Structures are given as C-alpha cells and as structure tokens.
Amino acid sequence: MHGExxxxxxxxxxxxxxxxxxxxxxxxxxxDTEEMKKLLLQAFQWGTxxxxxxxxxxxxxxxxxxxxxxxxxxxxxxxxxxxxxxWMVSCTSSCEALSHILRALIEKVxxxxxxxxxxxxxxxxxxxxxxxxxxxxxxSKDGLLMKKIRKLNTELYYRQQKYNLLQEESRGYAKLLxxxxxxxxxxxxxxxxxxxxxFELDPNRVLDLLLDRLEGEITSEETETILQLITxxxxxxxxxxSLLIFKLSFYxxxxxTKKKDKENPSSLxxxxxxxxxxxxxxxxxxxxxxxxxxxxxxxxxxNLLKLRISxxxxxxxxxxxxxxxxxxxxxxxxLEDARYDLETSNPLVGLLKVLLSSSEDEKxxxxxxxxxxxxxxxxxxxxxxxxxxxxxxxxxxIHTQVEPIYHQQIKSPNLxxxxxxxxxxxxxxxYGSLECFLESFSVAIFALGQSGCLSGQPMLYCQLCRLTRxxxxxxxxxxxxxxxxxxxxxxxxxxxxxxxxxxPPNPAISADVWSLLSILPYSTRYQLYRDWSGVTNNSNxxxxxxxxERKAGKSTRHSxxxxxxxxxxxxxxxxxxxxxxxxxPLVVFSTILNQIESYDNLIKMMVExxxxxxxxxxDVLGYCILSRLYKNDGGVNxxxxxxxxxxxxQWLQSLEVFTG
Numbered sequence: 198m199h200g201e202x203x204x205x206x207x208x209x210x211x212x213x214x215x216x217x218x219x220x221x222x223x224x225x226x227x228x229d230t231e232e233m234k235k236l237l238l239q240a241f242q243w244g245t246x247x248x249x250x251x252x253x254x255x256x257x258x259x260x261x262x263x264x265x266x267x268x269x270x271x272x273x274x275x276x277x278x279x280x281x282x283x284w285m286v287s288c289t290s291s292c293e294a295l296s297h298i299l300r301a302l303i304e305k306v307x308x309x310x311x312x313x314x315x316x317x318x319x320x321x322x323x324x325x326x327x328x329x330x331x332x333x334x335x336x337s338k339d340g341l342l343m344k345k346i347r348k349l350n351t352e353l354y355y356r357q358q359k360y361n362l363l364q365e366e367s368r369g370y371a372k373l374l375x376x377x378x379x380x381x382x383x384x385x386x387x388x389x390x391x392x393x394x395x396f397e398l399d400p401n402r403v404l405d406l407l408l409d410r411l412e413g414e415i416t417s418e419e420t421e422t423i424l425q426l427i428t429x430x431x432x433x434x435x436x437x438x439s440l441l442i443f444k445l446s447f448y449x450x451x452x453x454t455k456k457k458d459k460e461n462p463s464s465l466x467x468x469x470x471x472x473x474x475x476x477x478x479x480x481x482x483x484x485x486x487x488x489x490x491x492x493x494x495x496x497x498x499x500n501l502l503k504l505r506i507s508x509x510x511x512x513x514x515x516x517x518x519x520x521x522x523x524x525x526x527x528x529x530x531x532l533e534d535a536r537y538d539l540e541t542s543n544p545l546v547g548l549l550k551v552l553l554s555s556s557e558d559e560k561x562x563x564x565x566x567x568x569x570x571x572x573x574x575x576x577x578x579x580x581x582x583x584x585x586x587x588x589x590x591x592x593x594x595i596h597t598q599v600e601p602i603y604h605q606q607i608k609s610p611n612l613x614x615x616x617x618x619x620x621x622x623x624x625x626x627x628y629g630s631l632e633c634f635l636e637s638f639s640v641a642i643f644a645l646g647q648s649g650c651l652s653g654q655p656m657l658y659c660q661l662c663r664l665t666r667x668x669x670x671x672x673x674x675x676x677x678x679x680x681x682x683x684x685x686x687x688x689x690x691x692x693x694x695x696x697x698x699x700x701p702p703n704p705a706i707s708a709d710v711w712s713l714l715s716i717l718p719y720s721t722r723y724q725l726y727r728d729w730s731g732v733t734n735n736s737n738x739x740x741x742x743x744x745x746e747r748k749a750g751k752s753t754r755h756s757x758x759x760x761x762x763x764x765x766x767x768x769x770x771x772x773x774x775x776x777x778x779x780x781x782p783l784v785v786f787s788t789i790l791n792q793i794e795s796y797d798n799l800i801k802m803m804v805e806x807x808x809x810x811x812x813x814x815x816d817v818l819g820y821c822i823l824s825r826l827y828k829n830d831g832g833v834n835x836x837x838x839x840x841x842x843x844x845x846x847q848w849l850q851s852l853e854v855f856t857g
Contacts (some may be wrong), residue, residue: 207704217243217260223268233275237282238265245286251672255739262298268301369396373403382422385427404432405440412468412834424475436494438482441469445483445544473565474558480569487545488575494535495578501528502740509747536582546583553590559597560637564575567640576644579742580765591641596657598634606631606667631668635684637850646692649741652699659709662693686721689713694729695738698745702779704811706708713814726820730783749781753788760802771806778810778856782817790825793855800855825852 199220218236226232276799286295373392376384393403404427411423427434444465472478480773504525540546548569555562569575580588635642642661645651651658665685673679681689697710713723729737755776778785793799807815826849 212816217257217264218364220264220267220271223272227272230278233272233519234278234282236370237265237268237275237278238285240268241282241286241295241298262302263490265298265302291312305337327762339430343470353749356805357672363480369398370402370406372396373398373406377406381410381415381419384422384426386426386431389426389430400432400451401436401440404436408437408440410470411471412462412464414464420471424471424477427477428475434477437472437478441465441483442477444825463551466547469548470551470555470562470565474561475592480565484543484545484548484569485545488570490539490543491575491578491582494532494539494582497528497532497535497583499740502527502744503533504528506740506744506747509751515576521678540583540586546579546587547588549579550590553587553594559594563594563638575639576640577647580644580648580650584653586649588645588648588653591645592650592654594636594656595641595645596654596660598638599660599664602631602634603664606711607660607663631664632684639684642688642692644697647739649699649739651696655700655706658693658696659706662709662713665693666716669713669716671851678718681717681721686725690725694725695742698729698742698749698781700780702776705780707779707811707813711811711816714813714816722816723820723823726783726817744783749777749784750788752777753785756790757789757799760799762802767802767805771802772809774806775809775814778814778817782810783821786814786821788820790855791819794825794852803855822852 218239223233223236226236240261263595269279283295283299369392376388376392389403392398393400407423407427407430410421415423427437469478469480469483473480504522508522508525549566552562552566552569570579576591580591642651645654665688669679669681669685693710693713697706700706714725717725756770756773758776760766774785774789789803793803807818808817
C-alpha cells in the first residue's frame with residue numbers, strides 16, 4: 198500500500214485480508230450478489246495470501262478450503278460467482294497457493310463437472326491448470342490443451358471456408374462491374390452491401406473498383422452516386438489513402454524511362470482532388486517523401502546557379518570563351534534529370550497543377566494546396582524549379598484574384614482578353630480588399646516574388662504597383678505624410694523591388710514603380726533602397742537577383758570601357774547605360790560613381806548620359822551619392838582629406854564636381 202495514493206479496491210483488499218468470513222455472513226448475503234462475491238473473494242485471499250501460516254485454529258489455507266466447501270454445498274447457485282472470483286484471484290495471487298485450494302475443492306466436491314469445465318476455459322495460465330490437476334500436460338506441446346489451441350487457430354485463420362473460390366469471386370466481381378458500368382445511378386449503398394455479403398467480396402477491393410470508376414469519364418450525377426456509395430457503403434475511408442499510394446507508386450517505379458505513357462494520368466489527380474474536397478482524404482498522407490525529392494532537386498539547382506555566378510566575375514586569359522565549362526554541363530544534366538523526375542513521377546507536382554488550375558472554387562483549392570506545401574520556402578523552391586508549370590499557374594491564380602479588385606478600384610479598361618470579366622470583387626468594395634487579399638494569398642505572392650516568376654508577368658506586376666499606390670492614398674488621405682504599414686512595406690521590400698532587378702529593362706515598369714515610391718517620404722524610400730542593395734541584415738537576396746545584378750554590373754563596366762569624348766559615342770553609350778538603370782539602378786550607379794571617384798575625366802560624359810534615365814533612377818542616384826558621402830561606406834572608413842590634412846581627397850573632389 199502507498200498511503201493516500203491507494204485506490205478503493207486496494208483498501209477493500211486490506212479489509213478483506215484481516216479476517217476469514219463466517220457462514221452466517223454468507224447466509225445474510227444470499228440475495229446480494231455483490232456482497233456474496235466480496236465474501237468469496239475474502240475467503241480465497243485469506244487462503245492464498247496467508248498460505249503456509251498457522252494460528253490456534255489451524256492452517257489458514259485449510260480453513261479457507263473448509264469454509265468454501267461448506268458454503269458451496271449450502272448454496273449451489275454461487276458456481277458462476279466462484280468462476281469469476283477464481284479468475285480475479287489468479288491475476289493477483291501466486292500459482293502455488295491457488296492451486297492448493299483448487300485441489301482441495303476438487304477432492305471434496307468432484308461431482309460438479311460443469312463447474313470444472315467452465316473453470317478450464319476461464320483460467321488463462323496453463324501452468325495453474327496443470328498444478329491444480331484440472332488438465333494433464335497442459336504446458337506441453339503435445340498436450341491436449343495445446344492441440345486444441347492449434348486446431349482452433351487453424352479453423353480460424355488458415356482453413357479456407359469457400360469451396361469454389363475462383364467461381365464465386367469471379368461471378369461476384371463480374372456482377373459488380375456490370376452494376377458499376379451499366380447504370381450506376383440505380384445502385385444504392387444497401388444493394389452494394391447486400392452484393393458484398395452474398396458473394397463474400399473483399400470490401401477493400403470493391404472500394405478500389407469504385408475509385409477506378411470514379412477516375413473515368415463520368416457525369417456529375419454519376420460522381421455524386423459513387424461518392425455516396427463510398428461514404429454510406431460501410432467502407433473504411435482510411436484505406437483510401439493506402440489504395441491511392443499504391444496506384445501512385447506504380448507510376449513512380451515505371452517513370453524512370455522517359456515515356457509519356459508512364460507519367461501519372463491527370464484523371465488520377467483529378468479524382469484525388471475531388472476526394473480531398475469532399476473531406477474523404479488528406480492530401481498530406483499521399484506525399485510523405487515528395488518534399489525530400491523537391492529538396493534534392495533544388496540542391497542541384499542551387500549548385501548550378503552558384504557555379505554560374507562564380508564564373509561571371511572570373512577572367513581567364515588562357516581559356517577559350519567559346520568553350521563550355523564541363524562542370525556546368527555536368528550540373529546542368531544532373532538538374533535536368535532531377536527536374537524531369539520531379540515533374541513526371543512526383544505526385545506533389547501533379548496535385549499542385551490540378552489544384553492551381555481549378556476554376557470552380559479557387560480559394561478552397563488554394564487552401565488544399567497550402568496543405569501540401571505548408572512552408573513558404575517549399576513554395577519558393579517549387580516555383581523556382583518549375584516556373585513554366587507551378588509558377589505560371591500560380592501567377593494565373595493570383596491574376597484572377599487581383600483583376601476584379603484592380604478594375605473595380607483603378608477603373609481602368611480590361612487589357613487581358615483571356616481573363617474573365619467579374620462584376621464585383623470577392624473581397625469587398627473598398628481598398629481594404631487589398632489587405633484581405635494579401636492576407637489570403639501572401640504565401641503565393643511572396644513565393645512568386647522570391648522565385649522570380651513574377652518578373653515574367655509584367656501586367657500582374659504593374660497591377661500590384663497601382664493597387665498598392667491607390668491603397669496607400671486611400672488610407673492616408675487625411676494625413677499630411679503617407680506612411681505604409683508593415684504588410685505593404687513587406688510587399689514592396691520583398692516582392693516588388695527584387696522582381697524589378699530580374700525584369701528586362703523597361704521604362705514603363707520603372708515609371709509604375711516610381712509612381713508608387715514617389716508618394717512615400719524620402720526616409721522610407723531610402724530605407725527600401727538600402728534593403729534592396731542588401732546592406733541590412735534582414736535582406737536576403739535570392740541567387741537569381743545576385744546573378745542579375747552581377748550581369749548588370751558586368752554590362753555597365755563593359756560600356757564604360759568603350760566610352761570616349763566623341764558626342765555620338767557619349768550618346769550611344771549613355772543610352773546603353775541608361776537602359777541598364779531601368780531594372781538595376783543601384784548596381785549601375787554604384788559602378789559609375791566608383792569610376793568617377795577614380796577618373797574625373799568621366800564626369801562630363803556621365804552627366805550627358807544621365808539625360809536618358811528615368812525619375813526612379815535619378816532618385817536612386819541621389820541615394821547612392823549620399824551613401825558614398827557617408828562616413829562608413831560599405832564598412833570601409835574613407836578619409837575625406839589627403840595625407841597632408843589640408844587638401845580634400847580625390848574621390849571627394851570628383852564626387853562634388855559630379856554632384857554640382
């Protein structure tokens with residue numbers, strides 16, 4: 198016992214073991230079954246727990262045996278209670294003490310054969326049965342008990358109950374297929390259950406046939422009938438995921454050869470999405486290893502892009518520029534193979550294609566898609582690896598959600614012939630709908646921005662810029678200075694600005710970005726430029742942005758090396774440099790200012806070339822000049838005076854002349 202932690206049953210156990218009940222107590226409890234059971238249990242425990250002990254009356258076990266025999270002969274109706282009590286005592290007492298009591302009862306009451314047979318089937322311990330002399334050789338492998346157990350197991354698990362298995366199953370499944378393919382709308386769950394019971398069909402196999410029928414080309418009425426049969430037919434819906442995983446694994450095993458017939462059929466993915474929409478299936482159970490394949494493929498992509506970036510700034514005098522680097526070729530082939538396997542045999546990509554292409558209920562389809570890829574980093578990797586499938590479909594989804602808000606708020610004509618005309622926005626009638634839209638599809642927009650897919654959709658990019666500008670003006674119409682909240686700031690910082698670096702030079706897009714940034718105070722704009730340049734710790738540049746900036750810097754240096762004092766040359770080179778500033782003004786102007794600080798004869802020519810830049814580029818130029826004048830530029834402390842401590846440094850004089 199453990200003091201206060203003792204349970205009620207343990208407390209009764211202690212009280213029972215204090216003394217042996219008398220026959221008078223049994224006579225009083227004749228009509229009370231529970232009290233009679235307690236007294237019997239007390240008597241058995243007196244004999245088992247104090248086995249071998251003696252007092253003035255005699256041996257405790259013998260006292261309990263005499264009392265039980267006397268009570269049993271006086272009250273024959275307690276046999277069922279005795280069976281229960283013996284089983285309870287066998288679970289808590291030693292085998293030796295209990296077997297001693299049972300042997301004594303057998304010697305004194307041998308005529309109760311039915312009781313001893315019931316007791317043989319109740320006691321689970323073969324050793325106890327053998328020691329109590331209820332069975333002979335009970336624990337032996339060749340004993341009667343073990344033979345009966347083996348025979349029972351054979352009857353239960355191994356013996357075939359159907360005498361004509363092939364004929365019965367073939368007939369049953371043939372009739373089932375006739376019902377499924379003739380007129381399935383007349384098939385009810387009751388008829389299906391009766392058919393399964395009549396031919397003893399396997400329910401899981403019947404469920405598999407229903408899924409095959411659902412996968413085929415059927416009408417909406419037939420689809421509702423099959424879904425009703427699955428939900429109300431008594432099937433275990435948890436088995437659906439196991440059956441579908443088996444179907445998908447077949448295509449994955451045979452998908453290594455580049456054959457179109459080995460790809461997962463779209464009808465299978467459509468059926469899986471339909472079952473998920475009906476809440477009969479969780480999509481996450483079908484793709485347990487799909488994320489691992491996505492990570493492996495992205496690792497190949499990352500290695501290839503890092504190698505290409507490292508080759509951009511490298512100059513080798515001995516290498517042939519027309520010769521392709523064998524390391525790049527090797528990594529390109531590895532990426533191509535991994536990308537092909539991911540697109541053809543990975544169920545994750547197929548399900549995302551179907552969900553993102555759904556035009557019925559786009560918001561619920563997007564929620565199901567988020568269940569497949571819960572983390573935004575996975576969405577970025579999927580869009581980066583498969584921009585023509587996942588990226589484009591995700592852009593189309595966002596475009597269909599943005600366009601009604603755009604036409605309702607901006608009041609501009611519909612420029613897209615492919616888009617459907619929607620009269621009202623699903624998010625409301627005011628500019629607050631933009632905030633609701635960003636909350637619902639923030640993962641999608643962030644993934645498109647970081648993966649670079651948004652840079653291939655200039656119309657969607659401009660719509661986001663104009664909507665953001667309109668929302669800021671609407672929200673701050675009473676304020677003297679416009680301020681953007683954290684949601685809009687994150688949209689500009691993490692999506693709009695990085696995507697501008699990935700776009701081809703376009704002055705119209707630059708003008709849309711400037712129309713948004715121009716309404717913000719200069720402190721906010723300069724903070725955005727600082728984040729765009731990657732100086733701050735919270736700015737994580739993607740590899741695509743780094744590659745685009747490296748290419749822009751290389752092109753800028755290439756143009757500056759060919760700049761001369763001739764007027765025509767200044768005009769041509771100025772246009773080329775100005776064209777680069779439309780998408781990467783920070784990189785271009787940082788390179789130009791670096792050259793001007795070293796060579797002051799470039800100042801006049803660069804001032805002439807600035808006639809072709811956009812207002813956004815000029816604003817970025819002002820930020821670049823201020824950052825160069827800052828004491829710690831790029832972590833390097835530059836002195837503003839020469840070594841004599843009197844005259845200004847060359848870089849500062851050149852920068853002053855250029856600014857003036």
